Every structure is written in structure tokens, then in C-alpha cells.
Amino acid sequence: MRLYISADMEGTAAVASWTQVDPKNTTEYPYYRRLMSLEVRAAIDGAREAGVKDVLINDSHSAMRNVMWDELPDDVRMIYGNRKPFSMSEGIEAGYSAAFFTGYHAGIGDADGTLDHTYTPDTLYNVRVNGIRCSEATLNAAVLGIYDVPVALISGDRTTVESALAQLPWLEGVITKESIGRFAVNSLSPAEARKRIRVGAQRAIERLGEMKPFRFESPISLELDFAGTQNADFAELIPGFERIGGRSVRFVHDDYAVVFKAFVAAFRLGAAANAPV
Numbered sequence: 001m002r003l004y005i006s007a008d009m010e011g012t013a014a015v016a017s018w019t020q021v022d023p024k025n026t027t028e029y030p031y032y033r034r035l036m037s038l039e040v041r042a043a044i045d046g047a048r049e050a051g052v053k054d055v056l057i058n059d060s061h062s063a064m065r066n067v068m069w070d071e072l073p074d075d076v077r078m079i080y081g082n083r084k085p086f087s088m089s090e091g092i093e094a095g096y097s098a099a100f101f102t103g104y105h106a107g108i109g110d111a112d113g114t115l116d117h118t119y120t121p122d123t124l125y126n127v128r129v130n131g132i133r134c135s136e137a138t139l140n141a142a143v144l145g146i147y148d149v150p151v152a153l154i155s156g157d158r159t160t161v162e163s164a165l166a167q168l169p170w171l172e173g174v175i176t177k178e179s180i181g182r183f184a185v186n187s188l189s190p191a192e193a194r195k196r197i198r199v200g201a202q203r204a205i206e207r208l209g210e211m212k213p214f215r216f217e218s219p220i221s222l223e224l225d226f227a228g229t230q231n232a233d234f235a236e237l238i239p240g241f242e243r244i245g246g247r248s249v250r251f252v253h254d255d256y257a258v259v260f261k262a263f264v265a266a267f268r269l270g271a272a273a274n275a276p277v
């Protein structure tokens with residue numbers, strides 16, 4: 001059995017601020033990076049109790065060079081580094097039995113979600129697919145769905161887990177903390193969070209028969225609301241994008257792989273417009 005893990009950081013137990021998850025920070029980040037890595041390890045250990053053999057981890061936070069190899073079993077593989085076409089879902093292909101989302105966080109605009117954002121906190125204000133507000137969890141679940149791979153587990157704060165369950169009700173959800181606004185948490189101890197992730201991971205694999213690949217119905221309409229008009233000015237330059245408002249663009253296509261890559265292109269180009277003029 002093959003398992004794919006997309007590992008983010010903001011949903012890790014005890015994480016409450018940008019400095020803790022910023023690779024440029026030399027005081028807090030090294031400690032929290034280890035906590036993130038140990039949660040990934042707990043998920044792997046639980047999945048292996050239930051029969052998973054091969055594991056591929058995709059480091060999915062910030063510069064995507066966070067998970068510490070020393071904290072992982074020797075026989076896993078990991079995708080490391082940034083600028084990947086499928087970003088947080090890079091490396092997925094047919095043949096994986098399940099995917100886990102560890103350390104995930106709330107979508108931009110969700111109250112009581114630690115560090116709530118969707119990809120680029122300073123650029124993207126809202127993301128909708130087929131009219132439904134999407135978090136990183138749903139956007140990536142649909143990438144995995146292209147390859148018939150179901151998401152089986154998500155870990156993060158209560159808001160993240162509950163909003164994922166609203167769209168993917170079969171998920172095994174592991175709540176690591178309660179968020180108090182955007183920058184404070186009432187958290188489990190990291191050790192207790194790891195215990196629960198390990199148990200949840202085992203259950204998720206044991207319950208695999210209940211898990212379903214997630215897909216958006218075609219034609220797929222992606223709408224992006226940006227933080228500023230300058231971001232939309234850039235995004236609308238991409239062929240196929242239509243300006244639908246001062247800060248908003250739309251892209252429609254039948255193939256979600258095309259839609260997702262268009263999304264990555266639009267938020268990257270949109271973010272480039274934040275450079276000083």
C-alpha cells in the first residue's frame with residue numbers, strides 16, 4: 001500500500017504565530033520545524049500499523065524545505081523544495097491508496113483559524129471553485145482526485161478539520177488545537193497531538209473503504225478575489241482569465257489539472273504585483 005503525505009506547518013500543535021513557521025526566523029522556527037516533522041513521523045507510524053509500506057512526503061510549507069530527514073524513517077522518500085507545478089500536491093500519481101494532509105490550516109477568512117490563509121496571505125483574499133469557497137485542503141483534495149486518490153486524514157486546528165469535514169465528510173480528522181482568533185491557541189501538548197495523529201492515521205487506513213476521491217464537476221469555474229486591484233491587473237494577463245471585478249478574475253476549464261496549474265500561475269503572477277513600483 002502506498003501513502004502520499006502533503007505536510008504543512010501552521011496546523012501543528014502549539015503553533016500560533018508567523019515567526020514560528022518562518023524559515024528565516026532563527027530563534028523559534030528551528031524548534032517548531034521539529035514539532036512539524038514529528039507530527040509527520042507520527043502519521044507514518046500509524047499508517048504503517050495498518051499496513052502501509054511505501055510513503056512519499058511532499059513538504060508543502062513556505063519554501064517547502066522544513067521536514068527534518070533525521071526525524072523520518074530511513075525508507076521514505078520526500079519531495080523537497082519550491083516552485084513545483086502542482087505545489088502542495090506535487091508528485092501525486094495513480095497508484096497511491098490514500099493521502100494525508102498534516103499540519104493543515106484554515107482557509108483565508110475563516111474565524112478562529114490559526115494563521116488563516118489560502119496560499120499567499122498578502123495576495124489572495126478568497127478562492128471559489130464552482131461557487132464554493134475553498135481552502136488549501138479542498139483545492140488539493142481535488143488534485144488528488146484527478147488520480148483517484150482519496151484524502152483519508154487531515155490534522156490541524158478545529159476550524160480546519162471541521163471545514164474539511166463539511167466538504168469531505170468521510171475524513172479522519174485529528175484536532176491538534178483550538179484557535180483563539182488568528183494568533184493564539186489553546187493547544188494539546190505536542191506529545192499528545194502526536195499520539196492522536198498516530199491513532200488517527202491507523203484508523204484512516206483501516207477505514208479506507210469509506211474514503212472517496214474528491215472531484216469538482218465540469219465545467220470547473222475558478223474565481224479568485226485578490227487583496228488589491230494590482231494583483232488582478234497581473235492575473236488577467238494570463239490567456240483564458242477573465243476580469244470579473246476590480247479585484248477578481250475567473251478561469252473556466254473542463255480539466256482540473258489545467259485549472260489548478262492556472263491557479264498556481266495566477267497567484268504567483270498576482271503576488272509579483274506586490275513589488276514596489
Ligand SMILES: [Zn+2]
Binds near residue numbers: 010060061062
Ligand atoms: Zn504553510
